[in-house]
Amino acid sequence: MTTLEKTKEAPLDDAGATTAAGSIGKRYYTVVFPFSNAEGRRQVLLGLKKRGMGEGLWNGFGGKVEPQESFDECAHRELKEECGLEASHMRYVGVLYMTRKDGSAMTIYAYTAHGLSGAVEESDEMKPQWFDVADLPYNQAYSEARLWWPTMLSGEFFIARFVFSFSAPIKHQIERVDVSHLPSSSSRNLNG
Numbered sequence: 001m002t003t004l005e006k007t008k009e010a011p012l013d014d015a016g017a018t019t020a021a022g023s024i025g026k027r028y029y030t031v032v033f034p035f036s037n038a039e040g041r042r043q044v045l046l047g048l049k050k051r052g053m054g055e056g057l058w059n060g061f062g063g064k065v066e067p068q069e070s071f072d073e074c075a076h077r078e079l080k081e082e083c084g085l086e087a088s089h090m091r092y093v094g095v096l097y098m099t100r101k102d103g104s105a106m107t108i109y110a111y112t113a114h115g116l117s118g119a120v121e122e123s124d125e126m127k128p129q130w131f132d133v134a135d136l137p138y139n140q141a142y143s144e145a146r147l148w149w150p151t152m153l154s155g156e157f158f159i160a161r162f163v164f165s166f167s168a169p170i171k172h173q174i175e176r177v178d179v180s181h182l183p184s185s186s187s188r189n190l191n192g
């Protein structure tokens with residue numbers, strides 16, 4: 001089953017994801033949200049960005065996918081570099097296609113991290129802090145966070161598309177995808 005949520009009636013084109021114009025300046029990123037259920041409280045670790053893009057905003061931990069690196073490897077590396085944690089289980093929960101009217105585009109692969117080990121440490125880039133999932137700092141996060149974090153928190157796989165004019169999302173679509181019927185990677189391998 002697929003559910004669509006749209007801000008506008010006009011459908012989003014896939015400009016940034018697929019067209020020649022959109023692929024110019026396209027960048028691939030990961031973002032990771034570590035979860036904890038310590039003392040019966042469902043919490044997520046966010047980082048306050050200390051420099052560069054998104055400075056002063058709370059976000060998950062992530063960055064650009066390096067050449068020769070898989071998305072999963074990038075997610076584990078960025079988590080460790082930015083907040084000191086390691087995860088025994090990283091769950092790929094969704095993908096965000098972000099495009100600007102100038103044709104530049106960014107694709108962000110979103111993960112939740114579980115089975116955490118290590119000590120939470122502040123890095124050059126991020127100041128980490130635990131938040132109750134019911135009390136997230138949407139007023140000090142990217143403006144589109146309130147549109148997709150609730151879906152990410154629900155655990156349903158999602159495909160989100162945003163079109164920005166400067167930093168404001170002017171069009172968005174969030175598709176929740178039931179992936180339970182898809183073959184696992186092991187069964188795909190068995191089928192060649």
Ligand SMILES: COc1nc(N)nc2c1ncn2[C@H]1C[C@H](O)[C@@H](COP(=O)(O)OP(=O)(O)OP(=O)(O)O)O1
Binds near residue numbers: 030060098108145
């Ligand atoms: C609207 O723009 C954004 N929205 C959201 N939700 N997240 C964004 C947006 N722009 C960037 N991000 C995320 C994607 C990544 O998780 C980080 C990017 O971090 P950064 O630019 O610092 O990437 P690094 O590879 O760490 O960069 P350097 O090592 O070169 O500093 O933010």
